[in-house]
Amino acid sequence: MRRRTTLLLTVLVVGLAVGVGWLVRRALGPTAPPRYALGAMPEAPLSAIHLEVTVPMDALERRLEGRVPEVLALVERHPLERGGAVDVEARRVGPVRVAEDAGALRVDFPVASTVVLHPDRERGKEREIESELRVFAHLALALTEDWRLAGRTRLSHAWIRPPTITIGPLTPDLTRLLDPQVEERLVAAAERVDARIEERDELRERVEAVWAKLTRPIPLVEDPPTWLLMAPEAVSAGDLRVEPDGVHVPVGLVARLSVVTEQPDAGAPPPLPPRTEPTGAEGFVLQLPVALDWDTLGALLSERVAGREPEPGVTIRGLTLYPSGRAVVLGVDYALADVPWPLSAEGRAWLSGAPILDAEQQVLTVQGLSVVSGSSSLALDAATSVGAAAWLTWLEGRLEVPLAEHLEAARTRASDALGSAERDGVALSGEVSALHLQDIVLTEEALVVVGRVEGTLAMEAKQLRPLDDAEAPGSPP
Structure with missing residues (x-):
């Protein structure tokens, strides 16, 4: 009898403990469901950007105007083989002009030359020869595989004021006499120009600087903080094409782009790959995984x-x-009114649902909401007619995020920005023609929306700047 009583009391105590525990748990609120995700951050698909970079003729003229010195030659008392000496002074006396000529660049400028002959004492007084000519430089430029400029220069001249010398009553024309000597010196000068182009070539350094910038996170907006990540894989550039309005270069970039809302780490940029020829049509197609933490x-x-x-x-x-x-x-955090003691007036209910992306309607929703088993509370049940279930329809209607209006606004803003973007003398022009949503992926860190952006893009270099801003003006080109 005593054993039966003891057993009965034990069962009652255990049942009472379980019941009290259940009541306490229900009174205090629910336990959070486990946090985990089956998906992983998808690798960003390859995106391609193809555009044409234009360097206008006036930008080239401004660049060369500061690089072609005013004094081209200055020689004093240079000894002559047959005796005596000569002074030579050649000055640029007009602006540099750049134009297209048979598919090449033609650079020309006027030069005034003064030659003073100092004969020895036995040959009489000194003679002065003045002339003016226009020097033409025909530049054929090409890009090498390792991102260098290869130049081929041909120099020629045309007399504006032919060289003459006064000997008594005579003023003979010295054009035929001096032409071979001028041409000989121009050939040597052309070789020096090609060597100088190779020596001062900044193209690879410029491309490497741009390449390094492309690997750094680019801040997009401040609230919420959002960054664009570009992982470039290849960069291409076609042959330089000279047309009357300027020099045109088709360029392309293949990269893996993504948008994140957590600040990424900036790693070391990969080495610049060799130059290849662009293969795509002009415009851009960007495949963008947008990660919303x-x-x-x-x-x-x-x-x-x-x-x-x-x-x-x-x-x-x-x-x-x-x-x-x-x-x-x-x-869902809630606050309740008129809750009897000892129930809590505040709590959290746990609901579960499926995120759905309607790509055609461009709407993101959470559908199929249900109360997580055992996650309601006594206070919530007491305060509502049917507990947390009464919230489901109400919540589902408010967790629908229409994206079409936001995407159109983003497309318009991006097009406006492309239409007026200018920095460091480089102007971008283009248009975002379409924004599409394709899929969503759930990861531990973020909900990832994969999108596709299409549009057109062009670039114009209105001002050419040296890599070293301290470069002295007037240095030879």
Whole structure:
């Protein structure tokens, strides 16, 4: 009898403990469902950008104007083989002009020359020869595989004021006499110009600088903080094409682009790959995984429901969001009015749903909301007619995020920015023609929306700047 009584008391105590524990748990609120995700951040698909870079003729003229010195030659008392000496002074007396000539660049400028002959004492007085000519430089430029400029220069001249010398009553024309000597010196000068082009070639350094910039995170917006990541894999450039309006170069970039809301680490840039020929049509097709971290996405959705009442006596204070397998879990914080003691007036209900992307309608929703088993509370059940289930329809209608208007606004802003973007003398022009949403992926860190952006792009270098801003003006080209 005593054993039966003891056993009965034990069962009652255990049952009472379990019941009290259940009541305490229900009174205090639910336990959060586990956090995990089955998906992984997808590798960004390859994106391609193809555009034509134009360097206008006036930009080239301004660049060369500061590089072609005013004094081209200055020789004093240079000894002559047959005796005596000569002074030679050659000055540029007009602006540099750049034009297209048979598919090559033609650079020309006027030069005034003064030659003073100092004969020895036995040959009489000194003679002065003045002339003016225009020097023409025909430049054929090409790009090498290792991103260098290869130049081939041909120099020629035309007399504006032929050289003459006064000997008594005679003023003979010395053009035929001096032409071979001038041409000989121009041939030597052309070789020096080609050597100088190779010596001062900055192209590879410029491309490497741009390549390094492309590997760094690019801040897009401040709220929420968002960065564009570019992982370039190849860069291409076609042959230089000289036309009447300027020099045109087709260029291309193949990269893996992504947008993230967590500040990324900037690693060392990969080495610049060899130059290849562009293969795509002009424009760009960007495949963009946009990663919205769960804290940012939860804050955005919380703004849509915070302070609202799904039914009298229940106020939503906010929500948190995280993945749980293939679903998302919403922790909905609430405040209740007129709650009897000892129940809590505040708590959190856990709901589960599936994120759905309607790519055609461009809408992101959370559908199929349900209360996570055992995650309601006594206070919530007491304050509502049917517990947390009464919130589901109300919440689903407010967790629908229409993206079409935002995408069109983003497309318009991007097109406007491309139409007026200018920095460091480089102007971009283009248009974003389409923005498409393709898929979503749930990862531990973020909800990833994969999108596709299409458009056109062109670039014009209105001002050519040296890599070293301290480069002295007037240095020979």
